[in-house]
Amino acid sequence: MPELPEVETIRAYIDEKVSGRRIDDIRVCLPRLIKNSSAGDMKKTLIGRTITACSRRGKYLLLHTDGPYSLLIHLRMTGSLIYDAGGGEEIRAQRIVFLLDTGKLIYRDIRTLGCLWLVPSAGLTHIKGYDTLGPDGNSPEFTTAYVYPRLKGTHRRIKSFLLDQTQVAGLGNIYVDEALFRAGIRPSRRCNHISRVTAGRLCDAVHAVLAEGLAHGGTTIRNFVGGSGREGNNQDYLRVYGREGQPCLVCGTEIRYVKQAGRGTHYCPHCQT
Numbered sequence: 001m002p003e004l005p006e007v008e009t010i011r012a013y014i015d016e017k018v019s020g021r022r023i024d025d026i027r028v029c030l031p032r033l034i035k036n037s038s039a040g041d042m043k044k045t046l047i048g049r050t051i052t053a054c055s056r057r058g059k060y061l062l063l064h065t066d067g068p069y070s071l072l073i074h075l076r077m078t079g080s081l082i083y084d085a086g087g088g089e090e091i092r093a094q095r096i097v098f099l100l101d102t103g104k105l106i107y108r109d110i111r112t113l114g115c116l117w118l119v120p121s122a123g124l125t126h127i128k129g130y131d132t133l134g135p136d137g138n139s140p141e142f143t144t145a146y147v148y149p150r151l152k153g154t155h156r157r158i159k160s161f162l163l164d165q166t167q168v169a170g171l172g173n174i175y176v177d178e179a180l181f182r183a184g185i186r187p188s189r190r191c192n193h194i195s196r197v198t199a200g201r202l203c204d205a206v207h208a209v210l211a212e213g214l215a216h217g218g219t220t221i222r223n224f225v226g227g228s229g230r231e232g233n234n235q236d237y238l239r240v241y242g243r244e245g246q247p248c249l250v251c252g253t254e255i256r257y258v259k260q261a262g263r264g265t266h267y268c269p270h271c272q273t
């Protein structure tokens with residue numbers, strides 16, 4: 001599933017390509033992906049509007065228009081947005097196509113688990129997962145002062161805390177495992193057993209892994225490609241995720257793999273306590 005760096009990579013590309021473009025028509029090949037509106041209502045609301053920007057919060061993309069409604073998108077497992085200037089190869093798994101005054105914006109999705117919603121252009125979206133997002137893991141608001149009191153207040157395990165989008169937005173399985181490795185924290189550690197100093201280290205690690213992921217254009221494990229169709233190369237820089245059975249890059253101990261918070265979890269039993 002695309003996490004913050006992958007979604008941000010798509011956002012930057014799409015923002016550059018479609019800002020200022022008018023929506024002339026919409027082809028809805030799979031209406032059930034639109035969660036709070038019919039295909040007809042979406043067309044009525046968006047056709048004729050101009051896209052003003054593409055922004056991101058957590059793993060959500062927001063396609064802003066100059067009208068009263070904008071489009072909120074969650075890519076889930078295999079969703080992606082592609083800009084097609086025309087004349088290229090046919091793109092597979094096109095689910096919703098926005099015909100613009102120049103080119104096409106294509107929502108493609110192989111496993112069709114993605115979600116799109118029409119939301120008010122201003123104020124709350126009333127989409128629960130979006131309105132309740134915590135600060136982005138790479139934002140100035142995600143600090144030790146923010147996270148430490150929240151860790152103190154719960155005995156849940158740190159991995160599930162970091163995956164909780166209401167606490168910190170944008171992290172998924174890959175970047176959580178990487179951040180915990182950098183911070184030297186065992187994924188099963190109880191939040192309230194983490195000291196202020198260690199919480200500071202964790203904060204720094206979250207910022208660092210997200211910044212590196214962004215710098216590398218995202219992580220391509222199975223099928224993530226940025227909006228331009230280029231794969232990210234952050235997978236070449238992962239230190240613990242996907243390395244089960246291989247020696248730890250720091251101490252040489254074999255990296256372990258366990259199921260935790262329902263997710264495959266990688267850690268070094270020596271470096272992470």
Ligand SMILES: [Zn+2]
Nearest residue numbers: 248251268271
């Ligand atoms: Zn180690």
